[in-house]
Amino acid sequence: MADRYVELKSVSKSYGGVPALTAVDFRCEPGRVHAILGENGAGKSTLMKLLAGVIQPDAGTISIGGQTVRFSSPREAAEQGTVCMFQELSLMPHLSVGDNIVLAAPRTRMGMIERSVYREAREALDLVGAKSIPLGARVSGLSLSERQLVEIAKAVFRKPKLLILDEATSALTSELVETVFGVLRMLKEQGVAILFISHRMHEVDAIADRISVFRNGRHIETFDVGARTTDEIVGLMIGRSLEELFPPRRAPVPDTAPVVLNVSNVSWASQLVDVSLAARAGEIVGLGGLDAQGQQQIMHAVFGVLRGVTGRITLNGKRLNGLKPPRVKQSDIGLALVPEDRKTEGLIPSMSVAQNMRLAVLGRAPFGLLDLDGSSEARLQELIERLALTYGSLDDPIATLSGGNQQKVVLAKWLVLSPKCLLLMDPTRGIDLPTKAQIYRLLTDLAAEGMAVILQSTDYEELIHLCDRVYVFYRGSVAKELTGDHLTADALIAASMNVHLHAGAQA
């Protein structure tokens, strides 16, 4: 099979009536690294899952080397040489590193696994730069970056013909990324087709031969690396000018506005190191940086989820240290948190829309009796209108709503408490653009009403266009605080990777 290209012809896939991919034609060739770019929710992961056999297309065909294939499980895909490394890691936490790698492609003699396979696993680990990870170590004891290396070693170990990397290097240092890229180039020489998904433009520039841009489930354009400027690529990804998406910039909040949230010298485990930050009434404060640099943990620390937090956290002068979520949501403190994962932390999937909306307010009712005077009921109704929530009936299960509307319900559930400070963890992840625009407008309005909004986001545009100030996290501490004219994409990216930028230099 000399020309073992992978081809998708008018492939469509939708989840519960919501289209994730629409009539996609796509092709990638052996011996090339093909980067897939697109916003969250553009359909990148759906594409990967289709190729890896996790899901099956509703319409259209997938072919490899001209032969139509239909994988009903990742196992079948792997037997045909398609190996996928997903963002949500596919390691078994209680098993050793060696067992994790070997299980992916065990070779047995008389039923017993050959010991030589473990030697090959060791070689795969050494190859990707994980010399220091012992084969016998349990995966649950490894750091995120070590796990990513094991995951990459596992993929290499399986000798793929089509290798899919979905944000595979997000937790790796630049040195390790270079080692991994070395391995990818070697595989490329051997004729492996590589699909590479990353949010880091410079990584795409460094490794990819071709780029395909996806938007709203459609394949927009494919071109060679270097054929378009970064600005053009961003334009293709967003599909409209940024001005339409974001509300007009607000006047800066005066220094005289009272400080609502004050975090000083907070540390926790090894994941937060001496973090200090503040948010004034009326401000939208952004938390940026690469994935898992401490942004999530500081939110959890403020909301009282973590144990053993040192330092000082105050809200309107009240000390929050040691208080837990049921306490900090009370009206005298007034803190609310929209969590990262809607499905597991934000909503109870089996409950109805109305029940989900009332969950947060329950604790406020006297003696646990449901709201007697109906005041919160009226407020909920008002919020539903304000958020322009689209729903069939309030008694329908929450799972019947689209992702964007589900997120609106999470917002409503907290806003009904009239919080003084709103913590948001990546609230627009995987949400369609019109809903995004609505949420942006809502956040600006809330700030204008005097709420302090803390917005943690993986979307640079969001941080730049929405926030008054952005704290960029790197390895558990605030690497940089960006305001006003200094709040640019280049500065954000540079600060995220903790490199210093000279004035006018390009990232």
Next chain:
Amino acid sequence: MMTWLRQNARETIAALALVILFAGYIAIHPRGFSTYVVTIWSNQGTLLGLAAIAQFFVVLVKGIDLSVGSIIALTNVMGSFLLNGSPTSIALGMAVVLTVGVACGLVNGIAVVYGGVQPIVTTLATGGIFGGIALLLRPTPGGSIDETMSDALTYAVAGIPVSAVILVIVLVILLMLLRRTAVGLGLYAIGSSEQSAYMTGLRVNRLKLVAYGSSGFVAALAGTYVSMVTLTGDPNIAPSYTLNSIAAVVLGGVALSGGVGSPLGAVIGALILKTISSLMFFSGLPPLAQPFFEGLILATAIALGALGVFQVRSRLELYR
């Protein structure tokens, strides 16, 4: 060695507890350390040990088996019909009994895997069915079992109880299969993270059936050994074996959340339980107070195993 001990801390702690309890038992037993005392202890321990291994297989893949005791009772009762006569008919009877055990396990497995019914509900129902069949076959304890075979399997040779030898052989074989074969590792993998295992390309459904089938097989071994020790078929033994097997795996460091533990741990847990109740018997405590103290010792042991909760630093972890 040290890293092995640390990685298997729960088994190690359980083994230490067992040694201490066993020493206490021997110390207060009127006959002290003798082949007779140890053989009785070992026979009883083997019965519960096998039941605990059967439970272990299901717990390993994130299930719980409320029918273990019923499968033991059913196979015990069948043994009381089939395990006598000529050597050939005993061998055939043995094969039938073990097949019935595997079949019972597979029934559970199929309902869980393909029916999508939760393990606790499935086995609650099937436990009733298996136990019911045993009761229909033999409404009151009775039957006959080949005594020569029973003697050979329940006495001691050169001071070593045969039951202990059987248990060690079963353990060695199972540990080899679990740690050195793709299927064995696969069981740990799906218990640890079913999604990851699926993404890695493991046959999750098939592996689960293997776990339930193995559980049924070992339960049938336990049922057969009950026949050997008691020389009768008794349909009423089910509840005690079910509950004690769950307590045993927990004591032996097998995580009810799946993916962690070993048959060795399960057996140690079983021996601890057996030793505690034997201790009670000779302790001089009034019989009515014994269940209370048994429960107290059990609760302490489980609390020690749960100390890890205090090391959790993000409260979210507690709810995962």
